[in-house]
Amino acid sequence: MCSRTAATRALVFALATAFALGCASFGSLRLSPDSLRLSEVADAGDPERRSSMQLVLQGLGDDADMQSARALSSYENALRVDPSNPYAYLALARHYVYGPDPERALPYLDKCRTLLHAQGAWSPRVEAHVEGVRGAALVASGRPREGRAHLERARALDSWAWGDEYLAASELR
Amino acid sequence: MGAGFATGFLVGRELVRLDRIVVTRFEGRRFWVPSRVLSAPTILYPGLDARRIELRSVLERLGYRNEAPSPRLATRPVPVGSQIWGNDQARVHLRGFDHPTRPERPRDIVIRLDGSSIREIRDVPSGRILGAVLLEPEPVGSYYGPNREQRDLVRLADVPQHLVDAVASVEDQRFQSHHGVDIQRIVGAAIANVRAGGIREGGSTLTQQLAKNFFLTPDRTLARKLEEAAMALLIEARYAKDEILESYLNEIYLGQRGATAVHGVGEASRFYFGKPVRHLTPGESALLAGIIQSPNRISPFRHPEQALERRNLVLRLMLDQGRIDAVTYRAGLDEPVRLAARTAEARGARYFLDALRRQLPEVYDTDTLTSEGLRIYSTLDSRLQRAAVDALSQGIEELEKRNPRLVREDPARSLQGCIVALRPQTGEVLALVGGRAYGVSQFDRCTQARRPAGSAFKPFVYAAALEPRSGPAITLATTLDDSPLRVDLPTGPWEPANFDHKFHGPVSVREAIERSLNVATARLGQQVGTPRMADMARRLGVESRLPNVASLALGVADVSPLEMARAYATLANGGVRPEIRTFEDLVDGGGNTVARRDIEFRRVLDSGTAFLVTSLLEGVVEHGTAYGVRRAGVEGPVAGKTGTSDDERDAWFVGYTPELVVVVWIGFDDPQSMGMASSRVAVPIWARFVAAATGGRVRGSFDRPPDVVELAIEPSTGAVARAGCPASRNEYFLAGTEPTHTCPAGWVDPNPTFDVEREVDKLRDAFKRWLNDVL
Numbered sequence: 001m002c003s004r005t006a007a008t009r010a011l012v013f014a015l016a017t018a019f020a021l022g023c024a025s026f027g028s029l030r031l032s033p034d035s036l037r038l039s040e041v042a043d044a045g046d047p048e049r050r051s052s053m054q055l056v057l058q059g060l061g062d063d064a065d066m067q068s069a070r071a072l073s074s075y076e077n078a079l080r081v082d083p084s085n086p087y088a089y090l091a092l093a094r095h096y097v098y099g100p101d102p103e104r105a106l107p108y109l110d111k112c113r114t115l116l117h118a119q120g121a122w123s124p125r126v127e128a129h130v131e132g133v134r135g136a137a138l139v140a141s142g143r144p145r146e147g148r149a150h151l152e153r154a155r156a157l158d159s160w161a162w163g164d165e166y167l168a169a170s171e172l173r
Numbered sequence: 174m175g176a177g178f179a180t181g182f183l184v185g186r187e188l189v190r191l192d193r194i195v196v197t198r199f200e201g202r203r204f205w206v207p208s209r210v211l212s213a214p215t216i217l218y219p220g221l222d223a224r225r226i227e228l229r230s231v232l233e234r235l236g237y238r239n240e241a242p243s244p245r246l247a248t249r250p251v252p253v254g255s256q257i258w259g260n261d262q263a264r265v266h267l268r269g270f271d272h273p274t275r276p277e278r279p280r281d282i283v284i285r286l287d288g289s290s291i292r293e294i295r296d297v298p299s300g301r302i303l304g305a306v307l308l309e310p311e312p313v314g315s316y317y318g319p320n321r322e323q324r325d326l327v328r329l330a331d332v333p334q335h336l337v338d339a340v341a342s343v344e345d346q347r348f349q350s351h352h353g354v355d356i357q358r359i360v361g362a363a364i365a366n367v368r369a370g371g372i373r374e375g376g377s378t379l380t381q382q383l384a385k386n387f388f389l390t391p392d393r394t395l396a397r398k399l400e401e402a403a404m405a406l407l408i409e410a411r412y413a414k415d416e417i418l419e420s421y422l423n424e425i426y427l428g429q430r431g432a433t434a435v436h437g438v439g440e441a442s443r444f445y446f447g448k449p450v451r452h453l454t455p456g457e458s459a460l461l462a463g464i465i466q467s468p469n470r471i472s473p474f475r476h477p478e479q480a481l482e483r484r485n486l487v488l489r490l491m492l493d494q495g496r497i498d499a500v501t502y503r504a505g506l507d508e509p510v511r512l513a514a515r516t517a518e519a520r521g522a523r524y525f526l527d528a529l530r531r532q533l534p535e536v537y538d539t540d541t542l543t544s545e546g547l548r549i550y551s552t553l554d555s556r557l558q559r560a561a562v563d564a565l566s567q568g569i570e571e572l573e574k575r576n577p578r579l580v581r582e583d584p585a586r587s588l589q590g591c592i593v594a595l596r597p598q599t600g601e602v603l604a605l606v607g608g609r610a611y612g613v614s615q616f617d618r619c620t621q622a623r624r625p626a627g628s629a630f631k632p633f634v635y636a637a638a639l640e641p642r643s644g645p646a647i648t649l650a651t652t653l654d655d656s657p658l659r660v661d662l663p664t665g666p667w668e669p670a671n672f673d674h675k676f677h678g679p680v681s682v683r684e685a686i687e688r689s690l691n692v693a694t695a696r697l698g699q700q701v702g703t704p705r706m707a708d709m710a711r712r713l714g715v716e717s718r719l720p721n722v723a724s725l726a727l728g729v730a731d732v733s734p735l736e737m738a739r740a741y742a743t744l745a746n747g748g749v750r751p752e753i754r755t756f757e758d759l760v761d762g763g764g765n766t767v768a769r770r771d772i773e774f775r776r777v778l779d780s781g782t783a784f785l786v787t788s789l790l791e792g793v794v795e796h797g798t799a800y801g802v803r804r805a806g807v808e809g810p811v812a813g814k815t816g817t818s819d820d821e822r823d824a825w826f827v828g829y830t831p832e833l834v835v836v837v838w839i840g841f842d843d844p845q846s847m848g849m850a851s852s853r854v855a856v857p858i859w860a861r862f863v864a865a866a867t868g869g870r871v872r873g874s875f876d877r878p879p880d881v882v883e884l885a886i887e888p889s890t891g892a893v894a895r896a897g898c899p900a901s902r903n904e905y906f907l908a909g910t911e912p913t914h915t916c917p918a919g920w921v922d923p924n925p926t927f928d929v930e931r932e933v934d935k936l937r938d939a940f941k942r943w944l945n946d947v948l
Contacts, residue, residue, distance in 0.1 A: 053304075054305045073274075073275040084831060
């Protein structure tokens, strides 16, 4: 009798958990524009990370205003304050993709991915940008077949940001 | 007639000669302007420890004036380039700085402190809270020509009219009307001198002074005076007044900063008032013009009363000559003299300047660097540089004090050392001290010396053995054999020995590296092979020649501290090798960015292997030969390896935190035994530097990559430790290389646990897939 009650309770608990998780998952699907913007993560972390994020956002603002050298300097200052800030590497990679030497973006993306994984911050939302920027870098540096696959993956993860295969600084900001 | 003709011919010939000299100088390089090297900017942000970065001193070094404390600190007007400090806040009116692509405008801010930590930075005019603020870069040094003249060239258009008026009023009031020589003034000066019974007044015009400074010696002979007058006439005949005036304002000697002569109003304005010339007030212009007569005798730093008197005299002359009105005159008189804090160039950065010069593109040769007035924005962190200078000099002095046998009479043969610090993620050189005294020896031991690495090379052997690329030779659970080893070589047998002259039998990988066991490592080197060891060292960043010998595993290769720093930076950076970077960009005299060095790096090792090696090297600091780091009070994540070469001739410690790689090398230039291991020589100096750099508390962590798993193992066998196993410790493995045997052997989980989290994850993933399919 007792074990039947416990089993029923466990079943109810499992169903409730599944429902709750389902609802949570539903929210994270691409049903509405929900791309990762770095301003969302700007207030997290220790003082160095927060300050570094301010410099990254400043750099993205400069990039949006076509102040390329100033943006680069902001990203480098962001790394001076927090050399382990994965988003600074992502912003740098994005910066290089749309410059004269897009291939330079690749090691930055690699570094960004490693740091995000190591810091437990890897998620489909950031993966979309990492994949998309990688795809754009590969296409722009003459490796279209390889690049397309990454862009497809980015589009699948975040059709809103990557539908046009381009990530503007203001979109990432 | 003949004599007259001959005289005329000779005078004419002389004039032609002088004219040629004038034209050559004016049409060619008019000024030698040393190139300046500036530090990386200091970045202020909430949470930063203002005391640790010595904020107040940084501002003073930048020439910020200290204003009197005031209860209305946050609201009262504060001039640009000033600071006011209260108990728990500071008001700073930052100057901003010029840069062609990333200028910073002046900013008036209040810094609120919580203890020594910055709690908030607020922009005063807007009231906005700021996330980060950049201070202007600090001067690191200059590439001087033989005369050690420093100047900041200005265009006449940038010079305020009141400065031009002030100079003209006191030095040459008829400058605009004479033709190079002012007869009226000469006669006036002669009469005044006769009356005074000696030389009291000079009759030279600005053009004559320029001619004297450009072409002639300071002798007071008639022939020299005639030459000066002739040249002045020639200059005036050939060039416009504005051009002559601009040259004069850039050439004139205006004081002394240590061994360096301050020339021109641009440099003088920064030196005395800490601001660009265009921001001078009429009173400050009058002061500058006033000290031209004798910059050191009337120096406002050393003789403020005399300087003030002289300023007031110039203001009076300006009023009398109708160059200023009475209101400006009175305002000038009432203006207190606000001098910038006296600044000296950064200490001990000459080795860094040399290293930077070697990294510049070849077109920037010595001639260009000493004359073209480039501004080089370097990566140097001035605070860390000072800490490195102190740590090295004090550390070596203490060593000598405790071990008098290390003292040498001849400074050129004394015990030497170097420190280099890099940011591993970007390869930026943050500090570099290539020796004890640049004046004694300019040989840079960080970049130019090649010395045996000793055991500091061992991490490359372990990295090669752990790397999965060609099948890992070991895991961290492997047991190594530290028993006698004999390797037969064409040159004879090689029998490595340990530092303690003992053998330790079966040892764990950790124990082997923590105790720096040579025999176990040599045997591992045999297993891995010399080519793989050398390949690993190369990939990580070692560029020196690596001999193809078995003893490579024990560090017989001669390497430089800088390349060791780079190789360890690759480990600290998770297997990504940074390119060394000493400057960010280079701006020419015209304000154009002419060279840039971007952050560059490349993955050369998988992050998992880099993490395993780092974990081993953390053990060296926690329990091994570098425990002195902990004893010195440095807390937080630190990894590193000591290295002592044969006969204790070289002592190394290469250590890193997640954000800083530091190499310390100590030894004699002419290799001699120090009779001590590196743990007693290099480690204390390293710890002293890192404690100063970080405040003793290292930030960050060495993050474990996702492909590294942590497992409990039985230490002696390396088996996975299960319930009932008598001993266990946790160890890291690359996924897929975990041990398969268990302790106790053949252990079967009698009670397999239900992992709720894993099952919930599975359920959620399945649900998401289903929902995706449906939608």
